[in-house]
Amino acid sequence: MADRKKPYPFDEFEPAWQKRWDDQKTFRVSNPGDPDFDASKPKRYILDMFPYPSGAGLHVGHPEGYTATDIVSRFLRRNGYNVLHPMGWDSFGLPAEQYAIKTGQHPSITTAANIDTFRRQLKMLGFSYDWDREIATTDSKYVRWTQWIFLRLYNSYYDTELKKARPVSELESRGWTREQIDSVRLAYVAEGMVNWSPDMGTVLANEEAEEWRSKGFTIERRKLRQWMLRITAYAERLIDELEPLDWPESIKLLQRNWIGKSTGAEVVFTCGEHNITVYTTRPDTLFGATYMVLSPEHSLVEQITSPEQREAVRAYQKVCAEKSDLERTDLSKEKTGVFTGAYAINPVNGREIPIWIADYVLTGYGTGAIMAVPAHDERDYEFATKFGLPIIQVVQPDDPSTPWQDFCGYDGSMVNSEYLNGLPVPEAKAMMIQKLEEMGCGRGKVNYKLRDWLFSRQRYWGEPFPILWDKETGLHHPLPENELPLLQPEMEDFKPSGDPRGPLVKAQDWIHYSDRYTRETNTMPQWAGSCWYYLRYLDPHNDREFVSPEAERYWMGSGGNPGGVDLYVGGTEHAVLHLLYARFWHKVLFDYGLVSTNEPFNKLVNQGLILGEDGQKMSKSRGNVVNPDDIVREYGADAIRLYEMFMGPLKEVKPWATKGVEGISRFLARVWRIAMVENQEGEWVVSGKMTAQDLGATPVRRELHRTIKKVTEDIRSMSFNTAISKMMECTNAMTSAESVSLADYVGLLHVLNPFAPHITEELNRLLGEQFPDLPKQQLALQPWPGFDEAFLVDLTKEIPVQVNGKLRDKLQMPTDATREQMEEAALASPRVQEFMAGKSVRKVVVVPGRLVNIVVA
RNA sequence: GCCGGCUUGGCGGAAUUGGUAGACGCGCUCGACUCAAAAUCGAGUUCUAACGAGUGUGGGUUCGAGUCCCACAGCCGGUACCA
Numbered sequence: 001m002a003d004r005k006k007p008y009p010f011d012e013f014e015p016a017w018q019k020r021w022d023d024q025k026t027f028r029v030s031n032p033g034d035p036d037f038d039a040s041k042p043k044r045y046i047l048d049m050f051p052y053p054s055g056a057g058l059h060v061g062h063p064e065g066y067t068a069t070d071i072v073s074r075f076l077r078r079n080g081y082n083v084l085h086p087m088g089w090d091s092f093g094l095p096a097e098q099y100a101i102k103t104g105q106h107p108s109i110t111t112a113a114n115i116d117t118f119r120r121q122l123k124m125l126g127f128s129y130d131w132d133r134e135i136a137t138t139d140s141k142y143v144r145w146t147q148w149i150f151l152r153l154y155n156s157y158y159d160t161e162l163k164k165a166r167p168v169s170e171l172e173s174r175g176w177t178r179e180q181i182d183s184v185r186l187a188y189v190a191e192g193m194v195n196w197s198p199d200m201g202t203v204l205a206n207e208e209a210e211e212w213r214s215k216g217f218t219i220e221r222r223k224l225r226q227w228m229l230r231i232t233a234y235a236e237r238l239i240d241e242l243e244p245l246d247w248p249e250s251i252k253l254l255q256r257n258w259i260g261k262s263t264g265a266e267v268v269f270t271c272g273e274h275n276i277t278v279y280t281t282r283p284d285t286l287f288g289a290t291y292m293v294l295s296p297e298h299s300l301v302e303q304i305t306s307p308e309q310r311e312a313v314r315a316y317q318k319v320c321a322e323k324s325d326l327e328r329t330d331l332s333k334e335k336t337g338v339f340t341g342a343y344a345i346n347p348v349n350g351r352e353i354p355i356w357i358a359d360y361v362l363t364g365y366g367t368g369a370i371m372a373v374p375a376h377d378e379r380d381y382e383f384a385t386k387f388g389l390p391i392i393q394v395v396q397p398d399d400p401s402t403p404w405q406d407f408c409g410y411d412g413s414m415v416n417s418e419y420l421n422g423l424p425v426p427e428a429k430a431m432m433i434q435k436l437e438e439m440g441c442g443r444g445k446v447n448y449k450l451r452d453w454l455f456s457r458q459r460y461w462g463e464p465f466p467i468l469w470d471k472e473t474g475l476h477h478p479l480p481e482n483e484l485p486l487l488q489p490e491m492e493d494f495k496p497s498g499d500p501r502g503p504l505v506k507a508q509d510w511i512h513y514s515d516r517y518t519r520e521t522n523t524m525p526q527w528a529g530s531c532w533y534y535l536r537y538l539d540p541h542n543d544r545e546f547v548s549p550e551a552e553r554y555w556m557g558s559g560g561n562p563g564g565v566d567l568y569v570g571g572t573e574h575a576v577l578h579l580l581y582a583r584f585w586h587k588v589l590f591d592y593g594l595v596s597t598n599e600p601f602n603k604l605v606n607q608g609l610i611l612g613e614d615g616q617k618m619s620k621s622r623g624n625v626v627n628p629d630d631i632v633r634e635y636g637a638d639a640i641r642l643y644e645m646f647m648g649p650l651k652e653v654k655p656w657a658t659k660g661v662e663g664i665s666r667f668l669a670r671v672w673r674i675a676m677v678e679n680q681e682g683e684w685v686v687s688g689k690m691t692a693q694d695l696g697a698t699p700v701r702r703e704l705h706r707t708i709k710k711v712t713e714d715i716r717s718m719s720f721n722t723a724i725s726k727m728m729e730c731t732n733a734m735t736s737a738e739s740v741s742l743a744d745y746v747g748l749l750h751v752l753n754p755f756a757p758h759i760t761e762e763l764n765r766l767l768g769e770q771f772p773d774l775p776k777q778q779l780a781l782q783p784w785p786g787f788d789e790a791f792l793v794d795l796t797k798e799i800p801v802q803v804n805g806k807l808r809d810k811l812q813m814p815t816d817a818t819r820e821q822m823e824e825a826a827l828a829s830p831r832v833q834e835f836m837a838g839k840s841v842r843k844v845v846v847v848p849g850r851l852v853n854i855v856v857a
Numbered sequence: 858g859c860c861g862g863c864u865u866g867g868c869g870g871a872a873u874u875g876g877u878a879g880a881c882g883c884g885c886u887c888g889a890c891u892c893a894a895a896a897u898c899g900a901g902u903u904c905u906a907a908c909g910a911g912u913g914u915g916g917g918u919u920c921g922a923g924u925c926c927c928a929c930a931g932c933c934g935g936u937a938c939c940a
Binding site for chain 2: 005007249250253254257258260262264278279280281282293333335359360361362364365366369370371372373377378379380382447448449572575576646647648649652653654655657659660662663664666667669673721722724725726727728729732735736798799800801802804805806807810842843844845847850851853854855
C-alpha cells in the first residue's frame with residue numbers, strides 16, 4: 001500500500017509517548033510499605049483476563065476489553081484512586097507443546113517469543129499497565145506458588161460442619177487412618193471414566209471435552225486413575241456466594257445451571273436382600289411409581305437380573321458401552337431399555353414394581369437409579385408408553401384444562417396417594433420426606449450436577465505435580481515445600497506415546513527421586529495458573545509468600561470499598577470454566593485466611609465478540625481476520641482504541657468496519673487541526689485559532705461543560721460509545737467556531753485523554769510550548785476536570801406541541817415557563833389551531849420543561 | 858426440547874428510562890477549493906411525488922409506547938435425558 005501522508009503525525013508521537021511512559025514508569029503503582037505509597041488514597045483493582053500468548057499475536061478482540069479497562073483505570077487515577085492495573089501471560093498451553101512436537105523447538109522458546117510479540121503489541125496500543133508487575137504462569141517463580149497452592153489443597157479436607165477447608169493434620173490427630181484421610185482430601189487420586197484424547201495423548205476435564213471435540217480432536221471415555229480436585233465440596237457455596245456479586249445475570253445463571261442444584265430425596269427400595277436407593281426431586285409422587293430404572297452400569301444389575309433375562313441385559317449393556325457420546329445424547333433418539341426380570345418393593349405401599357435398565361438413566365448423577373413416575377415425568381412417560389408399563393395419576397393439575405398425563409408442574413394437588421391426597425404438591429413433598437425419614441427408608445437430599453474437577457493432564461508443558469510415590473507402600477506424599485518449584489525435566493522428545501502416564505515417564509532420571517520414591521508424571525491443566533494470577537499481581541516479586549498479607553489486604557480487602565477485584569473484563573467463553581475454578585481456589589484460600597474476601601471478582605463485565613467485516617466470526621479459514629498491527633500502522637493506536645469503543649456498547653457483539661476506523665481517524669485529525677496548522681514548510685505549528693483569552697460563556701464553553709458531564713457519567717457506566725459521540729459534537733462545535741479559548745480546548749483534551757492518550761498528551765505538550773501558563777504536567781497525572789452547572793442550564797428550550805399525541809408544532813419557550821404559560825402558548829399556536837379546528841378541547845397535558853399534548857375530539 | 862439474549866434508516870448504533878424516534882459515525886448526493894484528483898470544508902440524507910406512514914408481527918394499557926403488559930415469529934449464544 002502506498003504510504004499516504006498521515007492526517008496527523010501519530011506515527012511520530014505515539015511511539016515517543018509510549019517510550020516516555022515506559023522509561024519513566026508513569027503508571028507504576030506502589031504497594032503498602034513502599035516509600036512512595038500514598039495510604040490516604042482509596043484503591044481500585046481493574047483487571048483484564050490475561051491472554052494466552054499464541055503464535056498468531058494479538059487479535060482485535062483483545063484491545064476491546066483492554067481499552068475499556070484502560071479508560072476506566074486512567075479515569076480513576078485522575079479521580080484520586082490508587083489503581084492496580086496489571087497484565088501478564090497465561091503461557092502454559094497446548095499449542096506451544098504441539099508446535100514443539102512438530103518443530104523440535106522447545107516450548108519455552110516459542111512461549112518467550114510469543115510473549116515478546118504480545119508485550120510489544122500491547123505497548124504499541126498505549127495501555128497504562130504497571131509493567132513492573134508483569135507475570136507469566138510459566139515462570140519458575142510463579143510455578144513455585146501454583147504448586148504451593150496445590151499442596152494446600154492436597155493437605156486439606158472440607159469440614160462439612162464448619163463449611164470450610166481445614167488441614168488434614170487435624171484428622172490425623174483425631175486418629176483417622178491414612179486411607180480415610182486420602183478419601184477426603186481436596187486433591188485426591190481416583191479411578192474413573194474420563195475423557196481421553198488419543199490425538200492429544202491426554203485426559204481432559206468434563207468442561208473442556210466438548211470444546212476440543214469441536215476443534216476436531218477425538219475424545220473417548222476411558223477408565224483411568226487421575227488426580228481430582230474436590231470442587232463438589234464447595235458446590236453449595238459456589239451457588240450461594242454468587243448471589244450478591246455484581247455480575248451479568250446471564251453469567252450467574254450459566255454458573256448456577258452448571259452447578260445444577262436440585263432438592264429432593266433418596267428413597268430406599270428393597271429387592272430381595274438388596275437395597276436399591278433412588279434419587280428423586282419428586283418424593284410426593286412416590287405412589288405413582290410404577291417401575292424402576294437402573295443405569296446400565298449400575299453395580300446391582302448383575303446380582304438382581306433373573307436368569308431368563310440375563311442374556312438380554314448383557315447384550316444391552318454391551319450396546320450402551322460401545323455407544324459414542326454423540327449417539328447417547330442424540331436428541332431424536334428413541335428410549336431404549338431392557339427388563340431385568342427383578343422386582344422392587346415400594347416402601348410406602350409395599351407394591352411390587354418391575355426393575356428395568358435404560359441408558360436414559362445416567363450413572364454419574366444421583367444414585368444411578370430412579371423410580372419412574374410416568375404420569376408426571378416426560379421421559380418416564382415416553383418410556384412407559386413405548387414398553388406398555390402402567391401409568392398412575394397422582395397429581396391433579398390446578399388448571400382443569402391441563403391433561404394430567406405427563407403433567408410435570410408443581411401447581412396441583414395429590415390424588416391416589418393415601419395420606420397425601422388433597423395436599424398441594426410442595427406440602428406433599430415436605431410431608432413425604434418427613435414420612436420417609438420416620439420410616440427409616442429415605443431422607444431429604446440435595447444433589448448437584450457439578451462433578452469433581454479432573455485436574456491431571458498427560459502433557460509436558462504444564463506444572464508437574466509436587467507429589468512423590470512411595471514404591472513400597474504405593475502411597476503418595478507431598479514434595480517438601482523447600483523443593484519447590486519442581487520444573488519439568490529438559491527433554492528432547494515429549495511426543496505423546498499413548499502411555500496414559502504422559503510424556504514425563506520418558507525422563508527416567510527425573511522420575512527417580514530416591515531409591516524409595518518416584519515422581520508423579522502428570523502435569524496440571526492450563527487452568528491452574530489462571531486460578532490465582534490476579535493474586536500474584538498484588539505482590540509479584542515476593543519470594544517468601546505467594547502474596548504478602550499487607551498487599552492482599554489493601555488491594556483485595558473491603559475497607560469500606562467493594563472488596564476483591566473491582567472490575568474484571570473478559571469474554572463470555574470463560575463463564576463456567578475459569579470463573580468457576582478461580583472462585584473455588586479463592587474460597588479455599590479464604591478459608592485459611594490467606595485472602596480477605598470469599599469471592600475474587602466483585603464486578604464482572606463481558607465484552608461482546610468482534611465479528612469480521614462480513615458479519616461472521618473472525619477465523620483464518622474465512623480470511624476475515626483483522627490484524628491490529630495493520631490498523632495501528634495505517635491509522636494509529638488512538639484510532640483503533642477509539643474505534644473499538646465507538647463501535648457500539650462494550651457488551652454487544654458487533655462487526656468490524658475498517659471504514660469506521662477511517663471516520664474515527666478523521667475525528668482525531670479534526671481535534672488536531674483545531675489547534676494545529678501546517679505552515680509553508682509543511683510543519684505543524686499552533687494555529688491562530690487558539691487564544692489564551694477567556695471568551696466567556698460561549699456556545700463552545702457550554703458544549704464543553706455538557707461534554708465533561710456526559711463523558712464523566714458515561715465512563716462510570718462504561719457507555720464509551722456515547723461518550724465518544726458527545727466528544728465528537730464538542731469537536732464539531734470547536735471546529736466551526738471562529739476562535740477557541742485555550743482553556744476550553746484543553747478541557748476537551750482532558751476528557752479525551754483516557755480514550756486517546758497519545759494525541760491528547762502531544763497536543764497538550766505542544767500548546768505548553770506556545771502558552772507558558774499552561775500546566776506542563778501530563779494530562780494523565782492531572783486531576784479529572786469538573787463541570788460548572790452554570791454552563792449547563794439553557795434559558796429557553798424548544799417545546800414540542802402535540803395534538804392527540806401527534807407532533808404539530810415546536811415552540812421556543814423559557815425553560816422555567818409555568819404550566820399555564822405553556823398551555824396558553826400551545827393553544828395560541830396557529831399550526832396547532834389548524835388541527836383543532838371544529839373540535840373541542842377535552843384535556844391539555846402539560847409536562848413542564850418537556851411538552852404539551854392537546855387532546856381534542 | 859429447555860434456559861438466556863437480541864430484533865430501530867442502505868450500515869454500526871442513539872433516545873434524559875413512558876414525553877420531539879433516528880444523536881454520533883459510516884455510506885451516499887450536491888456544492889466550495891483544484892487544471893484535475895485526493896485530502897479538507899460546507900449543505901443534505903428513515904420511507905413517500907404527496908396525504909401520510911414508521912422502531913420484527915399481531916393485540917392491549919395510556920393524553921402519549923422503541924420503552925410497560927399479552928401472544929407470536931426470526932436470529933444469536935448456552936445446554937443436552939441431571940430424575
